Amino acid sequence: MTDRYRHTDLIDCTTTLFQRAGLDENIAQTVSEILVEAELLGYGTHGLQFVPAYIAGIESGRTATTGEPAILKDTPGALLLDARRLPGQWVVVRALDLALKRLADNGVICVAIRGSENISCLATYVKRAAARGVMAVLTTSSPGNAAVAPFGGRAPRYSTNPIAIGIPTDGTPILIDTSTSSTTNRMIERTRRSGSRLAREWLVDNTGRPSDDPEAFYTDPPGAIMPAGAPDQGHKGFAFAILVEALTSGLAGVGRADGLAAVGSNMFLQLIDPRAFGGLEAFRRETGFFAEHCRNTQPLDPDAPVRMPGDRAVAFYDEQCVSGVALHPEVLPRMKPFFEKYDVPLPTPIAS
Amino acid sequence: MTDRYRHTDLIDCTTTLFQRAGLDENIAQTVSEILVEAELLGYGTHGLQFVPAYIAGIESGRTATTGEPAILKDTPGALLLDARRLPGQWVVVRALDLALKRLADNGVICVAIRGSENISCLATYVKRAAARGVMAVLTTSSPGNAAVAPFGGRAPRYSTNPIAIGIPTDGTPILIDTSTSSTTNRMIERTRRSGSRLAREWLVDNTGRPSDDPEAFYTDPPGAIMPAGAPDQGHKGFAFAILVEALTSGLAGVGRADGLAAVGSNMFLQLIDPRAFGGLEAFRRETGFFAEHCRNTQPLDPDAPVRMPGDRAVAFYDEQCVSGVALHPEVLPRMKPFFEKYDVPLPTPIAS
Numbered sequence: 001m002t003d004r005y006r007h008t009d010l011i012d013c014t015t016t017l018f019q020r021a022g023l024d025e026n027i028a029q030t031v032s033e034i035l036v037e038a039e040l041l042g043y044g045t046h047g048l049q050f051v052p053a054y055i056a057g058i059e060s061g062r063t064a065t066t067g068e069p070a071i072l073k074d075t076p077g078a079l080l081l082d083a084r085r086l087p088g089q090w091v092v093v094r095a096l097d098l099a100l101k102r103l104a105d106n107g108v109i110c111v112a113i114r115g116s117e118n119i120s121c122l123a124t125y126v127k128r129a130a131a132r133g134v135m136a137v138l139t140t141s142s143p144g145n146a147a148v149a150p151f152g153g154r155a156p157r158y159s160t161n162p163i164a165i166g167i168p169t170d171g172t173p174i175l176i177d178t179s180t181s182s183t184t185n186r187m188i189e190r191t192r193r194s195g196s197r198l199a200r201e202w203l204v205d206n207t208g209r210p211s212d213d214p215e216a217f218y219t220d221p222p223g224a225i226m227p228a229g230a231p232d233q234g235h236k237g238f239a240f241a242i243l244v245e246a247l248t249s250g251l252a253g254v255g256r257a258d259g260l261a262a263v264g265s266n267m268f269l270q271l272i273d274p275r276a277f278g279g280l281e282a283f284r285r286e287t288g289f290f291a292e293h294c295r296n297t298q299p300l301d302p303d304a305p306v307r308m309p310g311d312r313a314v315a316f317y318d319e320q321c322v323s324g325v326a327l328h329p330e331v332l333p334r335m336k337p338f339f340e341k342y343d344v345p346l347p348t349p350i351a352s
Numbered sequence: 353m354t355d356r357y358r359h360t361d362l363i364d365c366t367t368t369l370f371q372r373a374g375l376d377e378n379i380a381q382t383v384s385e386i387l388v389e390a391e392l393l394g395y396g397t398h399g400l401q402f403v404p405a406y407i408a409g410i411e412s413g414r415t416a417t418t419g420e421p422a423i424l425k426d427t428p429g430a431l432l433l434d435a436r437r438l439p440g441q442w443v444v445v446r447a448l449d450l451a452l453k454r455l456a457d458n459g460v461i462c463v464a465i466r467g468s469e470n471i472s473c474l475a476t477y478v479k480r481a482a483a484r485g486v487m488a489v490l491t492t493s494s495p496g497n498a499a500v501a502p503f504g505g506r507a508p509r510y511s512t513n514p515i516a517i518g519i520p521t522d523g524t525p526i527l528i529d530t531s532t533s534s535t536t537n538r539m540i541e542r543t544r545r546s547g548s549r550l551a552r553e554w555l556v557d558n559t560g561r562p563s564d565d566p567e568a569f570y571t572d573p574p575g576a577i578m579p580a581g582a583p584d585q586g587h588k589g590f591a592f593a594i595l596v597e598a599l600t601s602g603l604a605g606v607g608r609a610d611g612l613a614a615v616g617s618n619m620f621l622q623l624i625d626p627r628a629f630g631g632l633e634a635f636r637r638e639t640g641f642f643a644e645h646c647r648n649t650q651p652l653d654p655d656a657p658v659r660m661p662g663d664r665a666v667a668f669y670d671e672q673c674v675s676g677v678a679l680h681p682e683v684l685p686r687m688k689p690f691f692e693k694y695d696v697p698l699p700t701p702i703a704s
Contacts, residue, residue, distance in 0.1 A: 077429040078459025078628035107430025108462045108622075112629045135598060153649030153658040158642070165591070167598045174598075176591040200584045208652045228588045229581040232552045236580045239517070239528040239661050240592065242642070246487060246519045246526075250638045253630015257641035270460075276430035277464045278605015286602045289609035290510070290594070297505030300560045306505040309591055 003349035004324030010036045013339070013347045014051065020342035021058045022065045027090045034089040036325070038121030042316035043177070044328045045186050046121035051335050053118070054087065063087060063117050069094055076102070079111040080252070085264055088119030092138070092269065096125060099271045103134065107276025112251035113267040116140075123177035123313060125269075126166025130173040133280050135272040136166040141248040142265050143255040147217075148181045149224035151238035154208040156224040158256075160184050161244035168274070170288035175310030180241040181225045182234075188214045188225070202226055244268075324350045355701035356676030362388045365691070365699045366403065372694040373410045374417045379442045386441040388677070390473035394668035395529070396680045397538050398473035403687050405470070406439065415439060415469050421446055428454070431463045432604070437616055440471030444490070444621065448477060451623045455486065459628030464603035465619040468492075475529035475665060477621075478518025482525040485632045487624040488518040493600040494617050495607040499569075500533045501576035503590035506560040508576040510608075512536050513596035520626070522640035527662030532593040533577045534586075540566045540577070554578055596620075676702045 011032045018028035031054065038047035057063035064086045073080035079098065083091040091113060099109040119125075122138050129136035139162065146156040160179040167174035182202035191198055192214035201210035205223040210231065216223040228237025247268035249255025255266060274283035291308045299305050320326065332346065339346050363384045370380035383406065390399035409415035416438045425432035431450065435443040443465060451461040471477075474490050481488035491514065498508040512531040519526035534554035543550055544566035553562035557575040562583065568575040580589025599620035601607025607618060626635035643660045651657050672678065684698065691698050 073629060075459040075628045076457070077461070078625070080629045105428070106458070107427040108460055109429070110460045110624065114630070135602070137595075150646035150649050150658050152651055152653070152656055153646065154652050155649050157646055157649055165595050165598075167594070167602070174594060176594065178588050178591050180588075182585060204652065208650070228585050233534060233580050233585070233589070235661070236530050236532075237585070237588070239530050242519070242526060242528065242661065243489075243517050245642050246517075246635075246639055247624075249642070250487070250519070250635045251624070251626060251629040253626075253634030253638065255638045255642075256645065257638050272462065272599075272603070273430070274603060274605075276427045277425060277432045277603035278466070282605030283598075283602045286605065286607045286609050287598055290597050290601070290607075293608065294502035294505065294509055297502050297507050297509055298560070299504055300506050300556065301504070304504055306502050309587070309594065 002326045005347050007036050009347045017344045021055050024066045030093050031087045031089040034124050037124040039325045040317045040320045041313040043121045048331050055338050081113045083116035088116045091116045092125050103273045109271045111269040114252035116265045122164030123175050126164045130166035130168045133168050137270040139163045139244045140265050140267045151234040154204050161241045170284040172314050180237050188217050354678045357699050359388050361699045369696045373407050376418045382445050383439045383441040386476050389476040391677045392669045392672045393665040395473045400683050407690050433465045435468035440468045443468045444477050455625045461623045463621040466604035468617045474516030475527050478516045482518035482520045485520050489622040491515045491596045492617050492619045503586040506556050513593045522636040524666050532589050540569050
């Protein structure tokens with residue numbers, strides 16, 4: 001059986017680690033909370049496994065360790081922030097705080113953010129908004145990264161451009177967190193490490209042929225991920241990836257046009273208050289009805305009932321809050337040298 | 353060779369037709385302009401072919417013929433409108449006017465609209481916004497229609513939930529107009545009429561098997577369209593369809609939960625002013641660079657260069673403004689009885 005860890009223990013020890021590495025206490029706390037929330041939701045690929053990379057960013061001086069994102073532009077419904085290479089978790093949580101404060105007066109707030117460090121699991125942030133009865137959209141792109149080919153093309157041009165959407169309902173909140181590409185860098189890496197093939201031909205190799213071989217991604221010149229929906233529906237994944245580019249780098253006003261090394265990640269956060277439209281109760285009734293209506297659809301596979309996005313994550317969250325977090329076996333061993341270096345005790349598993 | 357018609361002639365005669373059928377002049381004019389703009393953009397399936405249905409709506413008293421959408425709720429960044437069953441073209445154009453007026457003060461405006469008649473071609477509206485240097489998102493759902501199955505389900509639960517996005521660039525604007533389903537009602541109808549098969553297995557029949565047979569959609573109980581990206585990426589199409597449901601019926605506060613006959617179409621329109629973020633010039637530079645970067649990607653098929661969404665539509669538009677609109681051969685014959693009934697001369701083709 002996998003060891004389980006109390007999520008509060010994981011937050012505490014990771015906070016101490018980040019603090020000793022140089023992050024301000026409140027920043028260290030926020031980064032740790034979001035990483036552990038990703039674990040609670042079952043997004044192990046976007047949780048504590050980032051700790052070594054984040055420590056490296058702090059140690060190298062690339063990641064800012066103190067301060068706030070700077071407000072570059074401010075109108076009632078729109079904010080432009082410079083993340084100043086602060087940890088992305090801190091930046092988004094601060095943006096969320098800012099936007100929530102203004103939401104009641106304005107109904108809708110959009111925040112474009114330039115130059116952030118990694119933000120890990122997008123679902124964690126929109127979940128926080130949904131818990132307050134607010135609909136949220138969060139998206140990010142990495143102008144320095146090119147992994148996905150445009151529809152009909154064979155070379156990488158943009159990042160996997162994920163979108164997360166949090167939707168309150170009168171039951172379980174709907175939590176969407178999905179890339180606009182057929183697969184992700186992380187899935188390709190993992191498949192390569194295991195020596196297997198992708199489930200479908202989600203890649204195009206550098207000769208222009210569809211491929212399920214992860215090695216096709218690492219050639220010179222490189223292959224590329226195809227947009228979500230490829231082959232026949234790839235124009236749709238491409239369309240949503242373009243939306244992300246416009247919302248992130250377009251609104252931030254800095255991105256691929258400015259050269260690769262210029263920027264970190266750009267982000268776009270939008271909050272929508274149902275109270276400013278038909279009301280929160282009516283919103284929850286409609287979204288809750290729709291969710292139930294979908295869940296109650298006869299499934300293709302009798303053993304696989306229709307789920308709404310977020311159903312599984314919320315169930316993981318609730319279960320792991322009680323029974324402890326089941327970490328992927330790779331995570332603690334990878335973190336161990338950093339705990340030792342900064343003289344922080346490793347978390348101890350819950351007695352089973 | 354197909355006959356060509358001057359677009360201004362088409363607008364004039366259709367305006368006269370709608371007026372004689374009962375629409376106020378300014379409403380008749382706006383509906384006609386949008387339908388002909390759809391033709392100019394090459395969206396013949398969402399243009400003048402709607403005229404017979406619209407006349408039927410007016411004659412039956414279902415479609416309102418005069419007045420304005422009612423403002424039900426009004427905060428600086430958010431508007432809730434009741435379309436009062438007015439023609440959708442009039443409703444969206446009025447919403448666009450309202451939103452554009454407030455945009456400079458607020459940076460972002462969102463408008464939720466309940467109870468509209470059909471809005472035809474979504475791309476026409478976002479094109480108008482993009483021409484003013486404004487990014488626009490427009491989406492709609494029809495609570496009375498169920499055509500698409502949730503991911504993993506086999507029965508229809510929601511409409512094809514299209515999204516249009518207009519993005520200004522420093523060159524050709526990007527115009528996205530796509531359903532969140534694998535195919536559309538209209539494509540299935542057309543394929544059925546021609547006695548052929550769909551290009552892929554975009555349907556699921558009522559026994560739960562994937563199908564390319566349009567007849568599978570019309571059985572009792574009916575089959576369903578699968579979400580965009582199905583089979584392996586269908587959760588992504590489903591996710592974006594859920595987003596549309598939340599933005600339209602959720603914010604409107606009326607929809608599927610209220611019974612099928614209660615409402616017409618619900619809509620959501622968002623305008624984003626790049627001037628309130630990193631500036632219009634920077635926005636256009638980023639989006640224009642990205643578009644060119646994609647177009648210059650080596651194509652999968654040497655004879656099919658990578659296109660951005662809207663490239664073909666804008667080329668059609670420019671060409672047909674000069675050389676006249678090439679109507680689908682079915683369109684004028686279907687309109688003819690209505691022109692005769694209301695004693696409006698049919699448009700005459702341009703001498704070739």
